[in-house]
Structure formats: structure tokens, C-alpha cells
Amino acid sequence: MTAAAIDTSPTPIEHEDVRDSRKLGFWLTLPAQLLVLFIAVFPILMQVYISLTDWSPLDGIDWWQAHQLWNSFANYTDLLDDDRFWSALGRTALVMAICVPCEFLLGLGLAILFVDNFPGRRFLYSVLLVPMMVVPAVAGYMFFMLFQSGGPVNDLLSFFAGSPVRIAWLSDPNLALFAVIVSDVWQWTPLMFLILLAGLVGVPEDQLRAATLLGASWTTRFVTIVLPRMKTIIIIALAIRVIENFKVFDNFYIMTGGGPGVATETISIYIYKVTQQELIWGYVAAVALVILITLSIVSAYAIKRMSQSRETSQ
Amino acid sequence: MNRSLPFEIFRYAAILSLVALSLIPTLWMASMAFKPIAEWSATGADLTWWPNSPTLDNFRFLFGQSSSELIVALDRTAGQPILSSLLSAVFGTLIAMISGTSAAYGLSRFGSGGNLPLALIQLRIFPPMAVMIPVMIMWAYLGLIDTWYGLALVYGIVTMPFAFWLMKTFFDDMPREIEDAALVEGCSRLRVFWKITLPMMRPALASSALFVFILNWSDYLIALLLTTRDWVTIPVYMASLSSSMTGQLYGAKAALGLIAAVPPVILGIAIQKHLVRGLTFGALKQ
């Protein structure tokens, strides 16, 4: 085999490798950056503009002329004494304060039961994940049927209670809130279970064995080895659920439409109703901006935690 | 570690009871989907957990046949909404995957994209309602309201962060030397991406695409805002499924719910080992 002669005439492009990769890098990320600009950055600027006016789609003027209805910060001041907004915000926080801990404890309990291998583990694991994958609106409808006064929930209760039970779940403010919370816990406990189990399985097996050999009981091992090593993962799981739960709309709206009255009206349902029914889009833009700002603070904290865990899991 | 017998019994009892509880809602809807109209709103004593005489009438009714008991057939059948859900979810997934995957490769290999990663996480964290008003205005202005492609574009953008972060962790896991080995043979960077990296990533691309599809298929709020009559998706159409005569069409709605619920459940179980990675933006790998 003759050696191919080395053609060492300098190739036309100087250092084409470095420049080529930077150029390729730019083109690769361009579509994503355009999309983000097109639907996030530009709309938020538009929203700030509208939030300083009393504009509404019914006024017959295009949005860029909204400055004719300039009311500077009136929307923001109105917001302060809009008690329906604050009660919706409070209710969302209440729902979160109940849902997230329930989902966490149920998920952690299940995850602990699933750590060791046992016959049927893979099948039961898949079955437990089903609720999380059901379309939230459909889940809402499922629970709407379940909580009908003649529905199966009452039937089960009367079976246990011995006497017929006909609780009007969806028409009583407190019971309705309880019903929607049950549907949220039902749908999202599997997410907690999934993440916490991944965290539990990630705890190094030999450290647990070392602790056992040093005479530590199961509870001591759990408190001194498992929980400390899972701290970051627990924070991530909670952060995800807090953020997702804050956005909840689908199953709540399908089950109760935010009712009876405003009993189950979360912040998303409130904004939706004000947008669709009262059509005062200037004011709604202001409300939305307040939410965006508070949430970006929370998300900055969640991102810091997630990138920190990525270092530890690297 | 082998555990004592009582613990094993407790384990099975706890797991099986929770599994039973978690299956009741889904099974109830499935049974309702096959109940004839007579058994739809049976209450109290004659409430039946399993249809006495199962029938496919509900499904036929959905697709335009007027079943004998129901007085009026549906003026708009479920066909169009199912098509709308499919088209918007599939094309939304395409948009998300194409823009997300190329941006992920750009960031993973060349560090380009600046503050894009952070922006993408924040995009995912904001409630849709908080950004929908300007989008509704723009879509009305561009004539995209009540069109499946208008919906697909929003779905693409909203789920692009998941595609981006999922693919970025897969690209990071891939050893750089495999690309170097191709570069040394004279491949240009783009050809390496096309001929080596992407083919290697086929399983990762598939599971990421399925994950994004499930998210798009499961939307209700965005469709509620951006579609009105012709191109409503399944969840929006389902809410409107009631006639003045008989009120809630329980059986029909349950049948439609079943049709909507089955695909994501099957796809989700198919990619369950990547779910953790997807849901935590790659912070946690199974």
C-alpha cells in the first residue's frame, strides 16, 4: 500500500474549525431564540404597555392605540383593593399548602416501599404512574362524575356507613374545595413518587450497608444517610410541584368552574374568567404582570437548586 | 436486603390498596363509556359499577349516528376535535423538537445561546394565563384564532423547554470523542451532527418526542382560549357535550374521555424511564 501523499497545501479557510463551529452554534440556536422572542419577550412588552391603559377588545380600537385610554398605574392600584383577586391568590396558596405536602408524604411512603426489589415491582410501578399521564381535563371530568350526589363516592361511603349517603360534594363550598384537592392529589402523587424513588435509588448502596454493619437501625439509617443525601432532590420535587400547582386550571375548572360561587376559584381561573367574561384586558394585563414578577423570583431559586443538583448528580 | 415476612405483608397491603384507589376514577370512566343511556345516571341502590348490558352506542353516538334512545344526533361530531388534537399535538411536537434539539446541540457543543437556557426554564414556569392575553391579540391579528396550526405553534413554543433540556442532557451524556473520530475523517461539523450524532440519538429523540407529545395532547387551557368552533380540541369539545334535553351526556363524555386518555397513558409507560429526566429538566437521571 503506497502512502497517500500528504497534501499539505494550506486549506483555503483559516482555522476554519473554530469559526465554523461558532457560526454553526449560532444557526443552531437561532430558531429557539426567535420562538422565545416571538411568544415570550414581545408579548410581555405588549402586556406592560396594555397594563397601563383601560383598553378592552370591545372598544373597537386596535391595541397599539390603547394609549388613548392611558390611566398610568390605575390598574395596579385597583388591584390592591380587588378582594376577589386576593381571595383567589389566598385560595391558591391554601390549595398548595394542602396538596403539595399530601403528595410529598404519599409519594415518599410509596417510594420507600418500592426501594427493594419484590415480585411484581415493575408492573405495579407502571400502574401507579397512570394517573399522572391522564389528560388533566379528562381527570377533572372523571372526578366530576365521581363526586355527583348519586355518584360512586357516595355509594362507597354508604357501603361503609351502612346507611345511604347523599353528600352534595360539588355544590357545597368547602366540600367542593376538598373534592378538587382530592383530584389534584390523585393526579400528581405519582410525580412525587417517581422523583423521590429515583432519589432513594440513587443513595449509594454501600453507604447504607456500611451503616448497617456499624449497628444502625433502619430508622437511624433513614435519618442520618438517606434524607441528607436526598436533600437536593426533595427540594427539586417540592419546587416543581409548588410551581405546577400554582398554575392549576384544567381539572378545577372542569369539575367546578371555580364554583360554587368563588369557592374553588384559583388565580388562573380568576384571570381566565375576568379575561373571558368582563373583557377588561388592561386590568387583567396588570394582574398577569404581578404574577409573572413574583414567579420569576421563585423560579430563580428553583433553577439555582436544580443546577446545584446537576453538579452533584454529574 | 431481605425483609421480614410481616413487613412484606404490610408492603403488599399498602401498595395494593393505593393502586386500587388510584384505579377507581379511570375504571369508573371506562365502565361509564360502555353503559347504555339508561344506566348513565342511575343512583343509589341501582347504581351499577359495571355496565349490566355493555354497548358501543356511546362511541357510535360520538361519531354522528343517532342512537335510538337519544332524540337528537349531534350536529358536530367528535371527528373534527380528535383530528384537531392530533394535528396540533403532532405539529407542536415537531416545532418543539426541531428548535429544542438544535438549540440543545448548539449549547452542548459550542456553548452558544447565551441566556436561552434560563429563559426556557422561566418560560415553563409561568402560568399560561399570565402570557395568553398578548398571544390572543397577536393570533387574532394574524388570523390564527380557531386554526389547528395556530394552536400547534403555541404548543411548540410552550413545550420547547422540555425538548431542549431533555436533549441537552442526552447530548452531554454522549462522549465527545465519537464526534472527534468523525471530524478526523474530514466530516464537517454539520455533517457530523447529521450523520453521526442524530442517528446515535434515535432512541433519545423518540422518547423526548413522545414526552413532548404527551404534554401537548394534555393541554386544555390554551385550546380553550385559542379555538372557538371549527378546530376545538377534545377537552374543549368534551365540555360542550351536553344537550338541553338530557343534560350531561355522561356516557358519551366518558367514551370521549377514554379516547383522549388512552394514548398518553400507553406512550407514558413506554418512556417511563426517561420521565424523571424530562420532568426535572435533566437535573435527575434514572
Next chain:
Amino acid sequence: MTAIHLENLSKSFGSFTALKDMNLEIADGEFVALLGPSGCGKSTTMNMISGLLDPSEGSIRFGDRDMRGVPMGKRGVGFVFQNYAIFTHMSVYDNLAYGLKATGVARSERDRRVKDMAEFLHLTPMLNKPSAGLSVNILQRLAIGRSAIMEPAIFLLDEPLSNVDAAFRAVMRTELKHLQRQFRQTMVYVTHDQLEAMTMADRIAVMDHGKLLQVGTPIDVYNNPSNVFVAGFLGSPGMNLLPGRTIAAPAGLCADLGSFGISAPLPVAGLSEDRAIVYGFRPEHCELTSGEGIRLPVTFVERIGARTILHMGNKETSLRGVFDNDVPVRTGENVTLSIDPANIRLFDAKTGDALTEAR
């Protein structure tokens, strides 16, 4: 400090027998190495001693206490894992004190014993530092100290040096052996590296495919391997093993080594004629000679610092000889090897067992 008795110990996972009928006595304060290739059953044996696995047959006794059914936590076993399993989210002090705290020892007593152990292992300066990111030899001391502080009956070490950088491994070996002698602790050391077993163990138990082949002091197992596997496994490079047949010769019974010619008279008396044997000798026992011996070509010369390895032989069988680094031989030359008969070891070709007296 107790002796360990393993009697007819067997373990099978379904149809696969990981360990078959193992009998081994480990004296009090003795350092025994379980040596063998991966999958030879050494880790299974260790896991049964620690209580992670229950034996299928046979029994394990610490002193006169039968360990059947005794859980891991109650056996008083010190364990050093492959990458030390240090609780990296705790400080060095908390690692050392972990066992005492878990078993409810009073704080003052705990503090005293931790400080003594830290003093003994030169860990005092870093007691309050986090244990993550320590250098590997400090990790080894911490792992040993953490178990030793519980005064265990026996210490088990699961290949602790396997992912340590080669240059550093020699230092760690010496330090580990020295610590064992200071503690006078019964230790079982599991490894696949024959060098570690040779340099550290008081006695080596060589295992293969779930069977215990030979137990003896490093020198004894090295000089008198009980079968072909042990001969080939110990020593770097391993013993040269030439197939051959016994033939009668004027000077006495010799071995016909095919293309390598006829050997010198065999040291083992009373062997029958024309019998298939394996003719074994250690590479460092080869001498170059101009006179009688095995003639063969040199295929490759490896000069490695203090010693030179000559690769000799032909396509099917290659031999190796170890010489000083100034041996004047070049690749391609022909050499004649003479081996002192005392260094020859014969093995039965079929069973591979050593032929020491007529059999």
C-alpha cells in the same frame, strides 16, 4: 478478636453454584487473602461472613458462636468497601463516631474513643473537616478507623485498592499491612490482584470457579502451587507451563517437550513412562547457558527498569524469562535455557494437579 471457622460452606443462586464446599480456618489476628479471578466466589464468601447473604449449606462460626440467622448489624463485623463508602455528607469526626452513636454509646465515652482512634491513625488534624474530597490514603484510614472503633470480631476488606492510582497503590499496601499488624486484628482481604495478596497476606486462599484450590503462606503457594491454575495465576509474569510426555533416557526419566527438545532428568521419582504431563518453571528461575538446555528463539525483549523479560518460543507456546536489565540478548537471537531441577514443577496434564510423589 476471634478465629473464624468456615465449614462445608456452599452457596448457589438457582442453578449457578457460586461456592462449593469450602472449608477454611482463619486464626485470631491472622491476615488471610481470598485471591482469584472475578466470579471465583471470593466476594460471595465475604458476603456470607458479613451476613449479607445466607449460606445454602455449611456454617460460619466466629470463635464458638454459630452465625446462622445472626443479622448483619449484630455480627460485629468491620467492613472496608471497594470505594470506602465514607459518609461524605458528614465530617471525619461524625464518620468515626457513627457506629458508637448508632448503638447509643454515651457522648463522653464516644468523644474519648474517637479522639484516641484519630490520634492512632494520625487523623486528628482533620477531625472537624468534611470527609468529602480527602486523599485516598486518608480515606482508607478513616474507613478502617470507623469500623475498628467498634472493636469488631473480624475485618473484611473488599478490594479497597482496586481503583487507586498504580503509583500510589504500593504506599497504600504497606500502610494497610502495617495497620493490620498494629491492630492485631483478624482480617479477610478479597482481591483479584496477586501482587496485593502476595505482599500483604499471612496466608493466601486461592479460589477459582467457586472452589478453594490451595491455602498457604505466600511463599509456600508461590513456590509449591498445588495445581496448574495456581501456578499460572501467581507471579508476574506467571509460571511457564509446557505440555510434554515423560520418556526414559540414559540419565533417567526426562520430559519430551516436543519442539523444545528433551529436558534434564525430572526431580520427581517413580513416574510412569510416556505419560502426559505439564513441565512448569518460574520465569526468574531461567538461566542463559551455552551448554545443555532448552533451545528457542527470542521473539521480543521487554526492558522494564530493574528487570528484562525475554519472550521466547514459537507460535503455539511462548515462554518468558526474567533477567537483570543488562542481559545482552537481542530480538531474533537463539538462546538455551537451563533450569535448576529444584525449581521444576510437574503437573498432571488431565487434572492439572501437582505431581510431587509418584501417583
Next chain:
Amino acid sequence: MASIAFNNVTKRFSETVAVNNVSFEIADSEFFCLFGPPLSGKSTILKLILGLEKPDEGEILIDGKPVNHVSPARRNVAMVFQNLALFPHMSAEQNVRFPLAERRMAESEIASRVAEVSGKLHIGHILHKSPAQLSGGERQRVAIARALVRDPVAYLMDDPISALDARLREETRVELKRIQNELGRTMVYVTHDQEEAMSVADRIAVLEAGSIRQIGAPSDIYDNPNSSYVAGMLGAPAMNLLALDAGNSSALDGALALDQAHVPQGASQIGIRPEDLIVTPAAASDETRVRVFEVEPLGGVTVVTLQTGETSLRAMVRGQPKIEPDSEVSLSVAAGQACFFASNGEALRA
């Protein structure tokens, strides 16, 4: 055929200097080894030769011609990466064909070359399999075949056998040497295992933190290292480095007598290879005695670790001598076998 030369090449990654003003000349068809601890710039030098990295300063020549601006493909230098970097989604045959297919070579030419290379490396029977189905040894031979198939002028190997177990490593390094002899092509080989380097290399470049400390034949570097660093790198167990007592007449506070004539001016350290240290049981008359810290039999030789005060040193004795731990011995060194180093580590000739 190709010689490879570096003239004052420097490569920086943001603020760290990976390769620091390195110059060397690799002769044609030489087996040249880059040896040094991890992160000493070995792999970066390979990538500079290959063209995957561009030097910040200095010039790289292949066969005398500057190639700084020549793309990797046109330098016709092939490399076997540390984790072999086989394309997992292609069969072994497609992997081996890839370099030729990329160069749009005629199908007949490709088929003949692939057949020849796979014959030479005995992988003809596994060409249809995918890398995941191959054993460690087979995968390695496929990677070597892929590097050789386009008949490069030189090929580079980045620590190819460190993942194998000890026994297989000893056999594979001899095999690699045989292949290189047979092909007669220039080979640049990276390893951090000193025994491997001395075994395979015609010449070794000892590296430290991106700069070359010494280049030479293995036995040459082993016998007269130019610094205490290089002395410590080659030889297992490593050379003992002892401080000289005042007056340079002895070391270890008198325990080791030295012939003053041999001690060069300005020497502050003496370096003695373990095999050059002579250990004899302490006779009653010897007043300067050393305690045995530990005895490690290796079969063919025995390593004796000795300790006096804070310093410890090692001797390597042939065979299996009767020396007990904690016993007393006296030390001496064979004449002319020691090296001497100045305080800055520079080697000094007697």
C-alpha cells in the same frame, strides 16, 4: 512515512496552560511514548498532532512540512481514542469503512483495503456485529483497524489498554509492539503506566504539567534521569530520594556510608534505586543500624521497607531472603549506582 516535530508549541485553554513551550522530534517509524501523570498535557499533544486543536504558539511539522493550518483529514494521521470512540449505531465493518467512504474512495478499493486490514487484525469473523456485541479486546482491534484502513503516515494511541485487567494488559502491549514493528509506521503512544512505557517505547518523553522534562530511550532515562522528578517517575517501587548529611560523607544520619570522592559538588540529595540498595543483617559490630518497617514478598523478589526517624526507604532483594519485620539491618549502596541531585532537583554527574 512521516516524522513529526513540535517547535516551541504552546496551547492554552482559557487560563490554564495545557501544553507549555514543547519541542520534540519523532523520527520516521519510531514508537514514541508520551508518559506522565494524568492531566500533564499528553492527550492535548495528541489532539494538536491530529489537528483537532490549534496551537496558540509554535509550529507543528509532519515530514518537515508545517501543518498548523492543515485540516485533520488532510494530515493523514489516524488516532485510536481512549474509549475507542466506535460509532455505536454502525456495524464493525461500517466503522472500518467510514474513513474511506468519507474520502469517496472507489468501492472496489474500499473492499480490498477493509479485507486486508481486518485480516491483519483477525476481525474478519466479527465484521457484521455492532460494537455493543463485541468483547473489550475485539472492540479495540476494530478501533485499530479503523485507524489503519486509510493507511495513515502515522497513528496515535491514547492510553488504549488501561481498562484491561493486569494479565491481558501485559499480553496486549506486546501485541501492539508487534503490530507496530510489522507495519513500520510512526506511532505516538500515550500512557500513565511506567512499566507499559518502558516495555513498548523506542523513546519516551516524560511530561509534567504540560512541559517535557526529559526525552530518551527507556533504559537511558532509567539509568540516568536528569532530575529527581523524572527519577521518581520510572521504576517500581520508586527510587529512594534521601537528604545528604552535612559533609556529604553519608546519608540517613550516618546509617549509609558514602565514598566522598563520588559525591559531586553542590549535591543535596542522593537517589538510590531499591534494587541497588544492599541490605545485610546487622552484625554486632555495626553501630549504625536501621529498623525494618515491613517485608513484602513478591515471589521472584522481596520489597523491604526500612525506617529511620521520619524517613522511610525501600530495598528490592532478589529471591526470598529471611528478613523479619522490626529486625535491625545495615545498609550500603553498590559503588557508582547512585544518582545525585542539587537542591533544585537537577541531576549532577559525579
